[in-house]
Amino acid sequence: MLSVESLASQMAAAEPWPENASLYQLPTGKVPFIHAGNHVVSELGPIVQFVRAKGHSLSESLNEQEKAEMKAYMELVNNSLLTAELYILWCDKNVSSLISRPRYGSPFPFPLDTILARQKQREIVRRMKAVGWAEKTREQVHDEVDQSCRALSQRLGNHKYFFGSPTELDALVFGHLYSLLTTDIPGYSIPEIIRNYPNLTNFCKNIDTHFFLQSNTSKV
């Protein structure tokens, strides 16, 4: 969700944003989705393709090699950071009962909130079992996050963005890292892992101040 917002703000900073486009949050189905005129497009990948088809793209200036690298890093983030987030929020009994289920069911009245939250949890647990994350321990999850952060940090180096100018990868990485840094989850020390890589925290601060001018406080 945050990745899409940051992508949208980066694109708005770079090019004129099409009219009648708005961003929504929806608790069920695929989030987030963008509603532009007659079109409804959900999830980051299809939104990027939709916007590219309209003629705007953040990664036009990249050569083929860099585009391949960008794709690889985006898959890395989706593979480890996203799966780790889902695992922590939904497979850990403590966290899911304290945080995830109440938050997910909050827009709905009484029996629907419990039913939908449990249904979502069952679906995510099935997905984790299918990809082999269900048997992972807390330490293994920390290791996975650490490894991906190390790779991202090594790739970023001392630069401001991953590829010179802001691209979709910057938006995606910012979205995930910012959420992980600013959410305090009992029993997991993910923010400390990310803070071990100061260039990543500076990267987040930079994008936060540059593109999200409305927010006055930065919790990073």
Added chain:
Amino acid sequence: MEIIRFLRRMGYKPDSHLSAKQEADVVAFSALIEQMLLPALLHTFWVDPQNYVELIRPWYGASMGFPYNLFLPYLNRRKVISRLEFSVGRLPFITIKETEAQIYRNARECLNLLSHQLGKQDYYFGNLPSTLDAVVFAHLAPLLRAPLLGRTLQLHLKALPNLCRHCSRMLDCCFPTLSAEGGSRPEREQMDANLQKLTELVNKESNLIEKMDGNLRANSKSSGQGKSSQQVPPDISTNGPTPTAGH
């Protein structure tokens, strides 16, 4: 991957000749392969009915003990199917055919990216193999060498010569004994498979001919008493009544 981490902790470092950025690229490209290529490989080997029934089930069944070969391949297939469901999208948002089409589209794109990344070099990073070379080889070698029946992805891979050469190079480098005999085994198996198919075809044809023959005889017997004696030419001696009228 756990094994690789364990070996790293023991002090074996295959990537010591790489820079920090290249090490990060190794991790990223491994994730890319796992996300985009692996679902299609699993589909080709375990879900495609021709490949599973003709090749994989007998292969795995032959190497397992008696009761296991009855159900373990089937259980593995179910696990693969449930994994593939989550790799692209889920019903009712996307149909099974679209899922399969998307999986193969992703795999073709991934193969093109890997080929582009390798270019004309011997290995992905310089003159020495790295972890990424091992990961790529591990995924591509079975696809290249297995005598598959459903072969769309295999044909796409064979159309990328630098990846094929990379696989052969890794095979010669790390598995020299296998690469010597490996050329003949798939050919022999291919010949066996062809022979088997030919035999089946011949059997089917002969069955068909027998059936047709049987039908003809049955037809001739059932209408034989009345009319067919009139059709019998005069120079063949028959036991039936000679025609009084007719020609």
